[in-house]
Amino acid sequence: MASTSNEAYYIPHKAKWPIYGSIGLFILLAGFANFLNGASYGSTMMIIGGLIMVAMLFGWFATVITESENGIFNDQVDKSFRWGMAWFIFSEVMFFAAFFGSLYYTRVLSESWLAGDLSFSMGATKELWDGFTAAWPNNGPGHVGGLEDGKFEPMGAWGLPAINTLILLSSGVTVTWAHWGLKENNRGQLIKGLIATVALGFLFVGLQATEYHEAYTEMGLTLGTGIYGSTFFMLTGFHGLHVTIGAIFLSVILYRSAKGHFSEKHHFAFEAASWYWHFVDVVWLGLFIFVYWL
């Protein structure tokens, strides 16, 4: 009678990892909050909470990987994972949208309002911020942050950022090449492709760190350099964090590939990692165009 695979849809029981996740995250965030408030025990709490989180992630993923390798997941479960990952990435897109939106809002609207553009506001700010003209990049009429004279040098597009663009786009190619290898059961190509992707990923992060160092030490460009510094570092910083997570994700996939996990048909984790990787790639293109270039 039953024509679905309901009978075989795997429903796990007695999940112990989520509660570790809640406890770990609670201690980590409460510790961070205490740290920000200047409490001496804040950083200790953060370390404890962070370690619990690492243990939780390790344990939870290990459980699921073991289940997957034992063939417990049927196609319907696989599809649930796919939908789940897709919607998770969508939520990440919306997180970045908040910061991109802030960038557009300041560049298009609040700049001209601060400069007293009569067509857009009541012009009240003309008196408040006399002498401020709308021009991007800027660190506001108060010249917040920057060097001693309040000046700073914006990050150009055609140095390291352009190289980083090439690196990230190439890594998108290598991960696809690895995927082709997996689908043709060519393990050598899979592993070589993944090694190249992970290496390019970490190279990107390394170059980004170099760029940050230069910005902080030579250009007067920091997180505190007005709205330009705020949007620049929050956008590229969150992106860099995601590249790091993606590279770790791909490293795990590389390790699993070397251990003989995945088959031509059954490799959701690989695809999830590569979707995630393409997502950080696309976000970078947005950054390159709107943060660095235009």
Add this chain to the structure above:
Amino acid sequence: MSVATHDDAHAHDHHDHGPAKGFMRWVTTTNHKDIGTLYLITGLIMFFVGGAMALVIRAELFEPGLQYVDPHFFNQMTTLHALIMVFGAVMPAFAGLANWMIPMMIGAPDMALPRMNNWSFWLLPFSFVMLASTLFMDGGAAAAGWTLYPPLVLQTGNALPFTVFTVHLLGMSSIMAAINIIVTVFNMRAPGMTMMKLPLFVWTWVITAFLLIAVMPVFAGAVTMLLTDKFFGTSFFNAAGGGDPVLYQHLFWFFGHPEVYILILPSFGIISSIIPTFSRKPLFGYASMVYATGFIGFLAFIVWAHHQYTVGMPIAGELYFTYATMLIAVPTGVKVFNWLATMWRGAMTFETPMLFAIAFVVLFTMGGFTGLMMSISPADLQYHDTYFIVAHFHYVLVPGAVFALYAATYYWLPKWTGHMYDERLGQLHFWLTTISVNICFFPQHFVGLAGMPRRIPDYAVQFAEFNAMSSVGAFVFGFSQLIFAYVIYKAIQGGEKATSEVWEGAEAHGLEWHLSSPPPYHSWTEAPPKEIISDLH
């Protein structure tokens, strides 16, 4: 296939996994009904916590002058009351209903991602402990209103980072719950249960889940900017650095407006389930209900700045947001008229769920009409930040969302517990609640139109009578809810046995009425027979 043999089939499947024993059952459960129960109980507890805060506010406002609390504490109460009612009471209660009902309604054994389901719930108690703890910190809890507008909120003491992280935890929880619901509905439907056969409750939750995934991350981003502005020297909301405090308002309301639909769309689904059952007719205009829900979900994203008419916006913006907001009345009107048409010439009976559903239609519509008044930007300049706004959103959220939750509880309680609830007490609860909620909130329209500002612990003597009335209503309302808690407790303890269909003819209205009351631990371990699904209205 009869219901009895179906239940027998379940009994055989049951040997392998019943619930674990004791407290750990609830900590490690992956069962959609267990998790649903946890959500519902959490929602009820937080409803009383948030309600107690509301009574502090109403006690202070009973008469002019400062009586019981200092103004700063008063503002902490308005802030926490709102955050707790929105994130602690209504959202978890709807998530609980989704968990309980969606797998049963679509013919699935459980939710698609059961472990993640557990985590979605278990982040909540930790978030609420974190939020409640802010009351006892240096400088008290956040007191800038639930919108947490800068620069005011940046003056919060030690509570600020804790409040921000509470939002992050709640956001994670909501996003995971939303992903789970979408995946369940897309991937776990029984054969024959097509998208256009889904009960309206399932449809409204799918749209709600889309909204949640799209806007919770934006709120998370906005409060992250608050955190970095306060502690890491960024200038997002600082004009001197080139930022703009109004940017926060845009980000907040890009989240906040869809958020209020997150609070009301599942209510629409509940009402659309209950009215047909007690009218003994199929729902009128099913397809138009689905499309109206989708259209409301779409409009939710493009009307946010009607919350900011007074802050200063280009005239084109004021006009655009006025007209776009008015559009919402169209799909909402479709829903209201469909509910009326469903009742038209029905063989109606008036058990407690139906009473609450009818009260919902009348009182929610009133809240909708005041919303329409405020959508007109030149008129809103007058209403903004007055008690008129307070009256409006309490009409859509209390006799709106909360009444839908009462209706849902009475409607499905016999299914959950296997016992009929006490109808006499249910009706007593209904009448006390419905009368007191109007005594509480209706006068607020008048004081609001006369200019009484919100979020202020004192007021001019001319507003005294209406405020006293409102406070009396609030206290009667608050204490009437103890009856509700008692009815639930009593039904869990025992009472008249409920049949599997519970309500006369309910079998035609949904798959949940084809399972025993209470249902087996795993809902549909075998897909329900196609004939049952094709016979559904």
